[in-house]
Amino acid sequence: MLANIFDLTLFATALTTILVIQDPLGAIPIFLSLTSRQTDAERTRSARQATLVSFAVILVFAIFGRYILRFLGITVPALQISGGLLLLLVALELLTDKTDEHPDPDSVATNAALVPLGTPLLAGPGAIVATMVAVESASGPVVGWVSVTAAIVVTHLVIWVVLRFSVGLHRLLGESAIQVLTRIFGLLLAAIAVQMMADGVIAYIGAVTGA
Template identity: 35%
Template sequence: MDDSATHFTTVFMAFFAIMNPISNASLFLGLTDDLDSASRRAVAFRAVVLAFIIVALFTVLGRQIFEMFGITLPAFRIAGGILVGLVGYQLMHGQESSVQTPTAEDNSRSREAALGIAISPLALPILAGPGAIATAMNFAANSTLPEVTRVLAALALVCLITFVAFVTSDSLVRVLGQNAIKVVSRLMGLILAVIGVQMVIEGIRGAVAAS
């Protein structure tokens, strides 16, 4: 496998793990249980499109954001790796990540404005949370066109899979069952933890080389 394919596969797995469409399908079903199929599809579409736009902006503008705040790439990789690793650790232990879990206030608000849940909590912070943004900026850190293109392509593919998982969430949850979904979530957590550690290692290596 060449470097481009390896990069794409790694980015795809990272996005898939942190956006976790299988596990989040169960959450989506709970948030939209009072909606008809057309409204549910509209919520799913708005959520994934908005999530894609948010993460894509940070992917494309990552270098400018670094320069604006005086952030070095090694420092970001260390901080981002710790964040991604913590999300993975929580998922491995069957906990909901505090940065990706809707609050009771979110759920109450979603019942009052059904389509509003596409923005919060689905797009933010569940799909396009800090972990997804950190992952995107890390993998597109060099800002080369091929690199950014692969990150955006991987993100688009995961968003498409997430949309399909959301609109078929009732069937998905019924077929897999909650236990299988929990197993998938823990596997995604393991992948995230490994990716987080790798980001920290790369950050430390870069910091040492720059000193």
């Protein structure tokens, strides 16, 4: 019965992809920069709010992405190819250190947990597209929603833990270790992006040729 509503392979793939894209460890320096003038209690609240905002945005697209695609007349192979290209750009940013720019705390809104932390730092275009692709690649809508939603929940639990204990993690790992992990995540994401584009091209050729 469980196999009819939950796909373990889809869950694992979606979890890995979304977690790598959102890169909570890479977000630690930016989070600490934006919350540098907050007390410990305020920083804890910001971590919770940023996680909830990101979760809400990603979940909305996981549930309603199918209908958005149908309304716009976009096929799954087209989404896979375009999503793969977008994820490849995100991976290149992770690999080339372009995501390490720290915003000035004075230049952001008072509630930085909503913008830019919750979105677009965590719930950015790459994570949104990856979520939609994961749901559409499932054998059925229920399987896709359940499996991907479970992956989203686990991902945001990880994000909350990382942001909640960001000060200690930053001291423990150090800036260099975080940068190395970010590069590794970027390499994994690049491989995922290429595979996604390849699957999209194969599916598109199959649809055209009727194979």
